[in-house]
Amino acid sequence: MKKFADMSIKSALMVATALVVTPAAYAQADESVAEEANANVIIVTARKKEENLQSVPVTVNVFGEQMIDDANIAGLEELSDFTPGFQLQSAFGREGDRPVIRGASNILFSEGKVGFFVDGIPFVGASTALDLENFGRVEVIKGPQSAVFGRGTLSGAVNYVSRGPVNDLGVDFELTAATHDQYEVFGRIAAPIADGLSGFVSASFNSFGGFYRNNETGERLGEETLNISGGLNYEADGF
Known part of the structure; x- marks a missing residue:
């Protein structure tokens, strides 16, 4: 009887221990899921303020530094190959680039339908001359953006976001x-x-x-x- 009693006591202790450990295990799992969810959050400035990509009510394709490096993207023309509904056509060399978003393009010597911006500020000139290495993110925003970026963005906009501050050389x-x-x-x-x-x-x-x-x-x-x-x-x- 004593042997069976000892086994019953040990079994009860094991069950009690399992019941105590289980909530901690669930808590650790919840923390891991939360950390993973926070790590997967993509921040964009498509509306000139930092927002979660999932909550932005516009179509945005985002290319970060790591993605650009992994895909070996050297310029905007190659970046357009990875963006559905976006093309970059060259009419007369690097000075004649014509971006096309959703079928609407910039016509030479006329007001454009696709605007280029650096940190939300309009950029005038050949967009292909911009070095992607200087930017931490490139956002291709599709659809009319006149309410946010102004004229010349009837079919969309391309926003270059500069790298953040550095602490070391x-x-x-x-x-x-x-x-x-x-x-x-x-x-x-x-x-x-x-x-x-x-x-x-x-x-x-x-x-x-x-x-x-x-x-x-x-x-x-x-x-x-x-x-x-x-x-x-x-x-x-x-x-």
């Missing part, structure tokens, strides 16, 4: 080569300057030999692009 260097005498050199230096203040300077040079030759001179009809960029980021305490 960082140096990036890239060299790319391709057929038709094409190569590109890119360099970037970012560093903290003072408390809450950091900045960067970058430069790139792109040379393309071209597909055709001048029959008179025999020279290739190529193009060259030099781009120099810089920026400052300041974050005040208490804001």
